[in-house]
Amino acid sequence: MSMSPAQKTAFEAMGGFTPADSTLLLSGLVLAVALVFAGWAILNGYRGWAAGHLSQGRFFSLMLKVALIYILLTFLVLR
Structure with missing residues (x-):
């Protein structure tokens, strides 16, 4: 839902920034x-892998999961 021109004007007057700027700030904070x-x-x-508590395969799996989650979140936030 987009804002009407009157709402945008009121938002900019009270906030001192545009709605697009606030969206950019929130997206940046989330990422x-x-x-x-x-x-x-x-x-x-x-640390777990270096101490021998985690196998190399599980460590690789962890890195892959973290990377995929970050890529998916980036796609969803910046879309």
């Missing part, structure tokens, strides 16, 4: 949080 989570998951997986 930044997802990237931090991906880094945390891969780092913990690496």
Whole structure:
């Protein structure tokens, strides 16, 4: 649902930025949080693999899952 011109004008007057700018900010924050989570998951997986608690195949599976989730989230957020 798109905003009417009067709504856009009111939004810009009160917020000081356009609705597109707020969408861009929210999308960036979501992807930044997802990237931090991906880094945390891969780092913990690496620590488990280096300590011998995780096999190489499971570590590769973890990296693949994290990458696919991030790619899917990027596609859904930026679409």
